[in-house]
Amino acid sequence: MTANVLGGEKRRSGFLAWAALLVLLPLSISNAFAQLRGHGGPVRALAIWSDGETAVSGSFDSTAIRWSLTRNAAVQVLRFHTDAVNAVVTLRDGRAATAGADGKIAIWSLGRAEPDSVLEGHTAPIAALAVSPDGATLGSASWDQTLRLWPLAGGAPRVLTGHTQNVNGVAFAPDGALVSVSYDHSVRIWPPSGEGAPSVVTMPSPLNAVAVSGDGEIAAASANGKIYFLTKAGATAGEIEAGPKPLISIAISPDGALVAAASVGGAVAVIDRKTRALMRTLVGPGLPVWSVAFMPDSRILLTGGADNIIRRWNALTGDPIDPLLQEAAGDPLAAYASDRGAEIFRACVACHTLGVEQSNRAGPTLANLFGRRIATLPGYNFSEALKRLDIVWTPETVSRLFEIGPAAYTPGTKMPEQRIGSEQDRAALVQFLERATKK
Amino acid sequence: MARMKFLCDADRCIECNACVTACKNEHEVPWGINRRRVVTINDGKPGERSVSMACMHCTDAPCAAVCPVNCFYTTADGVVLHSKDLCIGCGYCFYACPFGAPQYPKVGNFGSRGKMDKCTFCAGGPEADGSREEYEKYGANRLAEGKLPLCAEMCSTKSLLAGDGEIIAQIYKERVMKRGYGSGAWGWKTAYRETIES
Numbered sequence: 001m002t003a004n005v006l007g008g009e010k011r012r013s014g015f016l017a018w019a020a021l022l023v024l025l026p027l028s029i030s031n032a033f034a035q036l037r038g039h040g041g042p043v044r045a046l047a048i049w050s051d052g053e054t055a056v057s058g059s060f061d062s063t064a065i066r067w068s069l070t071r072n073a074a075v076q077v078l079r080f081h082t083d084a085v086n087a088v089v090t091l092r093d094g095r096a097a098t099a100g101a102d103g104k105i106a107i108w109s110l111g112r113a114e115p116d117s118v119l120e121g122h123t124a125p126i127a128a129l130a131v132s133p134d135g136a137t138l139g140s141a142s143w144d145q146t147l148r149l150w151p152l153a154g155g156a157p158r159v160l161t162g163h164t165q166n167v168n169g170v171a172f173a174p175d176g177a178l179v180s181v182s183y184d185h186s187v188r189i190w191p192p193s194g195e196g197a198p199s200v201v202t203m204p205s206p207l208n209a210v211a212v213s214g215d216g217e218i219a220a221a222s223a224n225g226k227i228y229f230l231t232k233a234g235a236t237a238g239e240i241e242a243g244p245k246p247l248i249s250i251a252i253s254p255d256g257a258l259v260a261a262a263s264v265g266g267a268v269a270v271i272d273r274k275t276r277a278l279m280r281t282l283v284g285p286g287l288p289v290w291s292v293a294f295m296p297d298s299r300i301l302l303t304g305g306a307d308n309i310i311r312r313w314n315a316l317t318g319d320p321i322d323p324l325l326q327e328a329a330g331d332p333l334a335a336y337a338s339d340r341g342a343e344i345f346r347a348c349v350a351c352h353t354l355g356v357e358q359s360n361r362a363g364p365t366l367a368n369l370f371g372r373r374i375a376t377l378p379g380y381n382f383s384e385a386l387k388r389l390d391i392v393w394t395p396e397t398v399s400r401l402f403e404i405g406p407a408a409y410t411p412g413t414k415m416p417e418q419r420i421g422s423e424q425d426r427a428a429l430v431q432f433l434e435r436a437t438k439k
Numbered sequence: 440m441a442r443m444k445f446l447c448d449a450d451r452c453i454e455c456n457a458c459v460t461a462c463k464n465e466h467e468v469p470w471g472i473n474r475r476r477v478v479t480i481n482d483g484k485p486g487e488r489s490v491s492m493a494c495m496h497c498t499d500a501p502c503a504a505v506c507p508v509n510c511f512y513t514t515a516d517g518v519v520l521h522s523k524d525l526c527i528g529c530g531y532c533f534y535a536c537p538f539g540a541p542q543y544p545k546v547g548n549f550g551s552r553g554k555m556d557k558c559t560f561c562a563g564g565p566e567a568d569g570s571r572e573e574y575e576k577y578g579a580n581r582l583a584e585g586k587l588p589l590c591a592e593m594c595s596t597k598s599l600l601a602g603d604g605e606i607i608a609q610i611y612k613e614r615v616m617k618r619g620y621g622s623g624a625w626g627w628k629t630a631y632r633e634t635i636e637s
Binding site: 041042060084101124132143165166168184185202203205206208222223224225244245246248264265277284288344346347348350351399416418419420421 | 478479480481482501504505507508509510526527528529530531534535536537538539543572593594612629632
């Protein structure tokens with residue numbers, strides 16, 4: 001529940017700048033394709049500054065990236081969170097805030113390698129952020145079933161309780177009222193003053209995201225594929241089925257005319273807010289689209305998804321702006337069919353790559369793993385706890401890691417707890433890694 | 440082989456929560472989470488309706504589409520199960536489920552992710568049927584014993600039905616014809632992409 005100022009760690013700052021440079025070098029090569037590539041995991045969150053020239057994205061790879069939309073290039077990799085970055089938002093003073101599955105919120109000044117401040121208090125992953133219309137308050141929604149209102153000028157947050165499941169979405173209405181949506185099916189509209197009970201409206205399905213238009217209308221995206229519209233007082237104001245798949249992100253264009261809602265099936269529905277009519281459906285590579293954001297002109301839509309790429313679309317025509325839109329994701333373990341070790345490794349593929357030509361994801365690449373000392377791979381931001389350990393990766397140490405689990409063998413790791421009870425399975429995994437990670 | 444399904448007749452649910460309790464006890468579901476819950480819409484207002492919700496074991500399950508480690512699989516009975524050995528606790532399946540089925544157990548210190556937990560249709564998991572390891576990870580495997588899910592067996596008004604999809608759909612049709620009204624088999628179309636014509 002404290003706001004920590006992290007200004008003076010120059011050594012760490014220097015390391016991060018160097019690490020960021022390493023990541024940015026390969027990013028600049030991809031500029032020719034105009035798409036925004038660089039994340040090593042699904043792009044979970046997007047926000048665009050009001051000048052339309054810069055965007056920030058958050059990813060499962062535990063980083064946020066600041067992008068130049070005029071140069072189609074990554075400008076800065078923001079490394080702080082120890083778990084997936086689930087939410088990003090731009091602040092009125094030009095800064096940005098990121099929030100993650102580590103339960104922390106980081107406030108960033110552009111160009112700085114360290115956050116200006118860190119807001120702590122949530123006890124479970126943060127799923128969404130929003131900024132109040134006056135720019136003075138940051139709202140956060142968490143899987144600890146609470147919302148928090150953080151005064152950006154400093155001070156203790158106000159904690160809002162009442163949801164009975166994960167809170168997935170938060171937005172501010174123009175009058176300062178806070179709107180939240182939850183896995184418990186409810187939309188809650190909290191009075192602008194923060195005092196008094198919220199209005200509660202229960203929907204037929206869990207709610208994943210919410211947006212509020214400039215005139216105060218609420219649009220809630222549901223896991224049943226529908227968008228539910230409510231007036232600012234909470235009265236139902238229509239619904240539309242955006243598609244058959246669960247919706248996971250939503251945005252209203254700055255001019256209020258369009259609603260974009262993305263689904264786990266990869267389709268992005270563009271809806272005329274006035275008529276509640278489905279105008280078109282943007283079809284990408286068929287992988288989940290986790291984030292949508294309109295440019296200030298309300299014509300261009302940015303989407304981020306499980307292909308790790310940020311794509312641009314003309315929201316009015318439905319045409320993709322960038323080339324190379326259709327790409328098959330492919331199974332990275334397809335070449336190892338019927339290999340028991342590869343089957344066990346499937347739990348690792350979201351975070352680790354195997355080949356030297358493949359980049360780091362949420363975890364470091366495992367290329368040339370054996371014989372390497374722990375936490376020494378260049379270009380990956382290892383925690384201090386891992387750097388202090390005296391482990392060299394061998395078949396025996398990898399096997400031991402999964403015998404007693406990462407939390408016990410490598411204390412301080414951010415790796416999810418995974419244990420493999422069967423000695424045969426551990427041996428199969430090690431044999432697979434020996435084959436797949438060789439030079 | 441039968442295609443197993445759940446059917447919640449929302450016109451019969453009286454919000455007694457017997458299904459929730461039966462499930463919790465049968466599988467020794469950890470503190471803080473429930474695999475099944477009863478949701479009431481328009482509580483205290485005209486049109487109030489309660490439904491018993493858990494994993495519906497969807498056709499073309501959307502949870503499987505978002506899982507980054509492909510931990511979901513469908514049995515020959517059409518039951519959607521997952522491997523807790525593969526699950527990394529990312530929580531993406533939470534967003535994909537129209538029924539709020541995945542649950543997130545709180546384990547250890549902050550940051551140590553729990554494995555997702557959900558209704559198994561009383562069908563256990565990938566481990567050997569009836570094994571201790573299977574019970575500890577997933578709970579009882581009643582299907583392997585020739586029994587149906589306990590939540591439906593305990594339902595006091597038989598609002599919640601579980602079993603061969605064709606048979607429970609037929610039961611629902613007969614009910615609607617006899618009583619003369621039916622607000623629909625709740626969640627059936629979302630889960631199975633079909634409606635029950637009465």
